[in-house]
Amino acid sequence: MTIKKVKVSSETVAVLTIFIFAILHRFMLVAVDPYPPGPDLGLHNSIINSILATNGEFTRNLYHMGGGASLTHPGFHFFTIAIIKITGIPDYIAQAAVAVLFSSIIVLCAYLFTKEAWPLFTAPLIAAFLAAISKHDLDMLLWGGYPNVIALAIIPSIFYLYIRKDSPKNTLLIVMPLLIGALIFTHSLSALMFMAIYLPFLLIDFLILARHNRQKLENPPWVFLLAFILGFAVASPFLIKAVPAYLDNIKRGMFTGGIDEHKSAVLLTRIIPLEIISLALIPAFSIFIFSKKYKGHLLDRVSLLISSWILIPAFSTQSFMIGLYTDYYRLLYFLVFPVITFLALLIDHSFSFFASKIAKVFELLKINFDAAIVHSAFTIIILVLSIFNVFPFFAVANTEFDVAKFYDVVSTSDFDAINWILLNTPKEAVFVSQHDYGWWISGFGQRRTLSATEPQFLIVPHEFQAATVAKSILETNFIIKNGLIEIWEDGYVERYNPILMVKPEWAPSSIPVLFLNDSEVTVFYQCGEGQFIVDASQLHVKSVELKRNENMTCIIITRENKHLVFKRSVNVFKGSNFAMLNFSFAVVDCSVKVEYLRLIIHGDGELISCGESFGFLNRWDYLCGQIIPLNKFPRVRVLTSESPKCFELLYDVGGLQSVDVAVAVGGFKTESTDLRYVQKLFLNMTFSPFNKGLNLSPPINVFDYRDVIREWNISFIAFKRKDYPVKRFLNDPLFKLVFINDNIAIFKVSGMGA
Secondary structure, three states, X not given: OOOOOOOOOHHHHHHHHHHHHHHHHHHHHHOOOOOOOOOHHHHHHHHHHHHHHOOOOOOXXXXXXXXXXXXXXXXXXXXXXXXXXXXXXXXXXXXXXXXHHHHHHHHHHHHHHHHHHOOOOOHHHHHHHHHHOEHHHHHHHHHOOHHHHHHHHHHHHHHHHHHOXXXXXXXXXXXXXXXXXXXXXXXXXXXXXXXXXXXXXXXXXXXXXXXXXXXOOOOOHHHHHHHHHHHHHHHHHHHHHHHHHHHHHHHOOOOOOOOHHHHHHHHHHOOOXXXXXXXXXXXXXXXXXXXXXHHOOOOOHHHHHHHHHHHHHHHHOOHHHHOOOXXXXXXXXXXXXXXXXXXXXXXXXXXXXXXXXXXHHHHHOOOOOOHHHHHHHHHHHHHHHHHOOOOOOEOOXXXXXXXXXXXXXXXXXXXXXXXXXXXXXXXXXXXEEEHHHHHHHHHHOOOEEEEEOOHHHOOOHHHHHHHHHHHHHHHOOEEEEOOOOEEEEOOOOOOOOOEEEEOOOOXXXXXXXXXXXXXXXXXXXEEOOEEEEEEHHHOEEEEEEEEEOOOEEEEEEEEEOOOEEEEEEEEEEOOOOEEEEEEEEEEOOOOEEEEEEEEEEEEOOEEEEEOOEEEEEEOOOOEEEEEEEOOOOOEEEEEEOOOOEEEEEEEEEEEEOEEEEEEEEEEEEOOOOOHHHHHHHHHHOOOOOOOOOHHHOOOOEEEEHHHHHHHHOOOEEEEEOOOOOHHHHHOOOOEEEEEEOOOEEEEEEOOOOO
């Protein structure tokens, strides 16, 4: 028996080396810390656990953003479940391993596609290497877009079969439908983008290519149309359940701009300038020139496919013009692959051109010269330069490790807290947490979690309310909005209390205009022969009350010590740009006399003084904050003109036993930042609790954290200590600290009345 030796070409060795490098490089990136980076791992694990808990149901997520409808296609999650069941490895390792594998397969796709597309030797290897270090593909892996990664490996596999000349029809009609069905089952946006490229290209193939190149086409367009239809048939069991859920959420505003906070956030943070997108025209049309040179005609399947593959995702980023809203940056991922194949072609052609010119020069000098050696040398040089970040489209190893650190969500201490949650809290418990860590709590702690996620990163309508609730609870206790101004108040901790904000039309959220701090509300008083100076923050909080009616909402904070009872109230009125702050002190016995009351009011912007009012002009945001003393004009001085800027208000009380001081604070937008215009605006702004157009004013909207906790049945608050103050919850009798380590604090809601 003789054993045949298998000959392996140097090209095969090269591409396999690049493939192995891609796997190792990606593995090192996701293993830079004990736990893979990316908040989306939490989302994926919540889907995996929901599927396992419901025996395969994939249209509902039990944990993510408080639980509800799930529109994340579950192909990746079913595949990962199989890996977990077979190997028994931890779920986060299984997720990362699957993603690393498919992200590396893109390298092989780039090689095979380019080799089939162009009759060039080094272009396929260049394409494979550029795919291995593609910054966009690596970034997607690091923020946890695992279904996207798999979809971006499936799409070029389908198009490779399309352009391959020797594919048997039977093979195409089996493999392509399976790939198309897998794509639909794996990722919604990728499936839509694939159809947006595939169907117009297929139509062009029918109308133009099949007519002019009928004899040259091994597989006519009808084969690929049939494969597409069969692909939908493969995915039909999934589509039957998923399509009604999509239609229901689209009616509620998903993708169509019906969710105001999502629309505003997307337009502010995720729009890509048309000038940048227009650069896609260069490779999209240059590809036809190369087609003419290497294949003898402008139009063929490869050139039309690559051009469509670049232009359609690029200009889909401008879909807000037709009323469709999504994360437009994600659309750029779909043109990375065709751009890489174009760059590989361009690099190979350029080096071949220069090598031939150099060869002619040496030929004239009668020197023996091999142009192929120069071609190869040029190729090696450009690939080495790409490693050192000469080309921004591609990644450098060191910078990508920094990116991995940026997207890192949990350390060992953070995951210890998640394990504590899994073992020590009821399964029906509802958590509130921040965006990234909250997604890991829902996925790995297996608890319903409201996460404070920014609206541009959400899609499903029910998630926006959950995110707003979580964000509000983590940031403050009370929020009062009357459509003109917004007041935040904590109550139990001395910081920015209250803070007044105004929302410009262009901003997704309100911008602070001015604020006080209880540590800077100071009372100077005499008790017997003793002189005392005390800040409001040093007084014990006795009660926090919220009173409201149709036209006014009031928050009253009562503090006391053995000498004084201090009340600070914030009154917000319907239809008014001003809120009224009241500061009152009452002595405990007649031996106490109040001498002075000092208030410090902070703001952002240029200091303005005009008549008996003063304030701040924020030139950048076209916002003003104004302060009007009401019952007695204090001595006012600029305490600091540097950031943060602030005024000091000093009231000479004169030894009274009770003090009541009122200050109106207002916020409003300005059409001009001219100083004279703003001063005139200040003079015309007068404080009136109730405006004439009261009935036409929007109602006052109140966020009371106690009511929201009851409504959502919230059980625990968990957050990273570096992001939110522990003291705020420690001081509040509503919460009890149940877990704390170097990074994480977890509070249980307790003392909540019926």
